[in-house]
Amino acid sequence: MLVNRALKKVLVATLLGSVLIPSVAFAESDYEKQLDQQYGPENGYSTFYNAPLHDEKTLQSVQPSSTGFKWSANYEVTTHYQIPRNIPVSNGESIQVISTSSRNTGSNSTYDLGMEYYDSWAGGWYGSNSMTKTADVGSTSYLHWEHMDGKDYRVRVKGNVKGSMTVNVY
Numbered sequence: 001m002l003v004n005r006a007l008k009k010v011l012v013a014t015l016l017g018s019v020l021i022p023s024v025a026f027a028e029s030d031y032e033k034q035l036d037q038q039y040g041p042e043n044g045y046s047t048f049y050n051a052p053l054h055d056e057k058t059l060q061s062v063q064p065s066s067t068g069f070k071w072s073a074n075y076e077v078t079t080h081y082q083i084p085r086n087i088p089v090s091n092g093e094s095i096q097v098i099s100t101s102s103r104n105t106g107s108n109s110t111y112d113l114g115m116e117y118y119d120s121w122a123g124g125w126y127g128s129n130s131m132t133k134t135a136d137v138g139s140t141s142y143l144h145w146e147h148m149d150g151k152d153y154r155v156r157v158k159g160n161v162k163g164s165m166t167v168n169v170y
Contacts, residue, residue, distance in 0.1 A: 030122070030123075031122060031124065031125070031126050031127065032124055032125070035080050035156075035158075039079040039080040039158055039159075040078075040079040040080075041079060042079060042080055042081055042082070043077070043078045043079045043080075043081065044075060044076060044077035044078065044079070044080070044081025044157065045075070045076055045081070046073045046074065046075040046076075046081070046083045046084070046085075047073060047074045047075075048071055048072070048073050048085055049071070049072040049073065049074075050071065050072075051072065052069060052072055052166045053072040053073075053074070053100075053164040053165070053166055068168060068169045068170065069166070069167075069168055070087055070088075070167045070168060070169055071085055071087075071166075071167055072164065072165065072166045072167070073085065073164065073165055073167075074162075074163070074164045075157055075162065075163060075164070075165065076104060076162040077104065077111075077157045077158075077159065077160065077161055077162065078104060078105060078106075078160050079158075079160070080156060080157065080158040080159075081156065081157050082116060082125060082154050082155070082156045083154060083155045083156070083157065083165075084154070085154065086152040086153070086154060087115075087152065087153045087154065087155070087167055087169065088152050088169075089148045089149075089150060089151060089152070089153060089169055090150050091148075091149060091150035092147055092148075092150075093147075093148060093150075093169050093170065094144055094145060094146040094147060094148060094169070094170055095115065095144070095145045095148060095153065095167065095168070095169055096142070096143070096144050096167070096168040096169070096170060097113060097141075097142075097143045097144075097155060097165050097166070097167055097168075098140065098141070098142055098143075098165060098166045098168075099113060099135055099140070099141045099143065099163055099164070099165040100139075100140045100141075100163050100164050100165075101135065101136075101137050101138065101139070101141070101161045101162065101163030102137065102138055102161070102162060102163060103137055103138070103160065103161065103162075104160045104161050104162045105160055106159075106160030108137060108159055108160050108161070109136065109137050109138075110134050110135065110136055110137060110159070111134070111135055111137055111157065111158060111159030111160075111161040112132050112133065112134050112135070112157075112158040112159060113132070113133055113135060113141075113143055113155055113156070113157060113158075113165075114127045114131055114132035114133070114155070114156045114158065115127060115131040115132075115145050115148075115153045115154070115155065115156075116131070116153060116154050116155075116156050117149075117151045117152065117153050117154075118151075118152065125154060125156075127156060131145065132158070133145075137159075137161055155167070
């Protein structure tokens with residue numbers, strides 16, 4: 001009888017663990033919930049390229065000589081969208097994003113680009129207002145995030161916009 005009770009306890013604990021652990025692992029962070037409340041559910045897509053999407057003259061005029069190309073992407077967003085490609089950065093390095101945009105389906109004249117990093121304590125990707133920059137729709141914007149901590153970052157586009165971006169680290 002003692003063996004059966006102990007076995008039942010182990011089985012119940014295993015069953016509860018198998019039900020609860022996936023919900024914790026895939027829980028949405030508070031930051032992501034705030035974004036959904038402010039902009040609506042995440043909605044967008046992107047296509048990646050291993051070559052810059054901006055012409056050589058534009059790139060040469062804004063890049064420091066030590067700039068390292070990371071990736072380029074075309075994107076289309078109606079609410080907000082995290083572009084699912086990491087930007088590996090060493091301590092003290094800076095990130096440059098060259099973004100050319102146009103209106104998607106709305107009438108907004110600006111949109112936001114934010115840097116996010118994975119925070120296991122927060123339970124997901126995290127960004128803040130201090131890591132968000134505003135760009136004008138219909139133009140090419142040259143945005144810099146300087147002296148970053150050594151982490152992997154991702155770009156989140158906030159607004160109803162489509163366009164292309166080239167990401168460099170220097």
